[in-house]
Amino acid sequence: MSANLTYDPATPLAVLHIRGILKRADMANVENEIAQRIDAGERPRVLVLLENFGGWQAGEDWNNFDFMFSYGDKIAKMAIVGAGMKESEVKAFTGAGLRPTPVKFFTVEETETARAWLLEG
Structure with missing residues (x-):
């Protein structure tokens, strides 16, 4: 599985681990x-x-925006932590700018800063 979602029971934090090449079926789950x-x-x-x-699996239907249009405004905030990729590509994939949800990109060294930002307000 290329995507695994866990929840921190003490906070409203959902932690999404994405490893390797992201498959559409894993993202749909x-x-x-x-x-x-x-x-x-x-x-x-x-x-x-x-x-x-490693990016998004080729040949998959990544043009399905049903989730983003149905639920995108119901996610309070989104922080993306990663290395070796362009911030603009990752933000475009998340729909940053198309939805009211604040989306920020952080480096791996800023993981705790990302977590703190998510828990603000």
Whole structure:
């Protein structure tokens, strides 16, 4: 599995680990899990940890924006932590600028800063 979602029971933090090449099916599973939590009344703050990120699997339908348009405004904040990639590519993939959710990119060295930013306010 290229994507794994865990929750910190003490905070509203959802931690999404993405390793290697992200597969569309794995991302769809994550989207479904977050959607269920939002439908239950949560407003998650998502910490995305990109580990040895190899990009998005080719040949997959990455043009499906149903989740973003249905739930994107119900995610409180999103912090993306990674190395070796362009911030603009990662932010474009998350829909930063197309949704009201604040999205910030952090380096691996700034992981704790990203976590603190998510928990502010």
